[in-house]
Amino acid sequence: MSIEMIGWDIGGAHLKAVALNGAGEIVAVIQEPCPLWLGLDRLHGAMSRILEAISPRPGCRHAMTMTGELVDFFENREQGVIALVEAMIQRCRQNSVQVFAGHDGFLDANAITPESVPKIASANWLASALWVAENLRDAMFVDIGSTTTDIALIRGHRVETRGYTDYERMRYDELIYTGIVRTPAMALADRAPFEGEWIGIMAEHFATTADVYRLCGELPEHADQMPAADSGEKTVQGSARRLARSFGRDAESASLKQWRQAARFFRERQLAKLRSALDRQLSRGLIGDDAPLIGAGVGRFLVRELAARSGFPYKDFSELFSMLTSQNDFHASDCAPAAAVACLALREVGRT
Secondary structure, eight states: OOEEEEEEEEOSSEEEEEEEETTSOEEEEEEEEOOGGGOHHHHHHHHHHHHHHHOOOTTOEEEEEESGGGSTTSSSHHHHHHHHHHHHHHHTTTSOEEEEOGGGOEEEGGGOOGGGHHHHTTOHHHHHHHHHHHHOSSEEEEEEOSSOEEEEEEETTEEOOSOOSHHHHHHTTSEEOOOSSSSBGGGTOSEEEETTEEEEOOSSSOOBHHHHHHHTTOOOGGGOOSOOTTSOOOSHHHHHHHHHHHTTOOGGGSOHHHHHHHHHHHHHHHHHHHHHHHHHHHTTOOSOTTSOEEEESTTHHHHHHHHHHHTOOEEEGGGGSOBOOOSSSOOTTTTHHHHHHHHHHHHHHHHO
């Protein structure tokens, strides 16, 4: 198996990589936990594990995008972008490293300047959206990950978002800080119904959406790579215990059925938040009812549900690629920006 290109998406909590052969077919998709706020050594460790698993040939090209520059390990985003690019250069010595700079395409990693930093920072969503636009005329791209949700409208093979930076995209509900693994349950509701009453939710990091979706029976367990809020067991019982604490209760004080019902309430609150953001984009009237919702991210099962509730067809992001094999439970949809940046970069190489 000859690997010609590896696409990297450096997040604040995970490192994702997608490997392509010369025909542009996906031959490996890997995600490693990478709590970047603890230091760059976490990134180097995650990269080493991925490179060991993929074993790319000498001369393999690399393309990178990121959101990890935002972590508080860095003094500011410029420092973060430069540090992450330098880390990639260091780990991929003697190989070509291209950095995704949004609508400007790819820049050589050795030629990054302070002026290019705003185009590079947190642009991973655009790589995914551009790949959708390459393949579909009209669509709504929705990537629900472990931490955030990206929404991008595609019309006439063009990305029609109004924001670019995180600040702008949050302003337009194109970036919503909610995901299916790491979002604190307290961020979804300040009170919840329980035993016939509305109960205030403790503003403490007791439970996360991983607990919510585990109790709902929907969590892709392979995607839950970070420690639980209490560093405890990742079981239904453990999730019930953590969610119960948010109510000021012990899990044993009520039945598992009651805690599952509580989890479903939090699920609906998150879904309502996502539906509101989606409705805002749809209200622009730029796409027809036959345009599909493109689901990506480990939480794309919610995109499928949003499509059904909104009356739109659903299409999985993985269908936009040719994938030969999967070494694990991850697919192109789970690591959408890494897959997209790899394919975009390989296409650009073919044009030169």
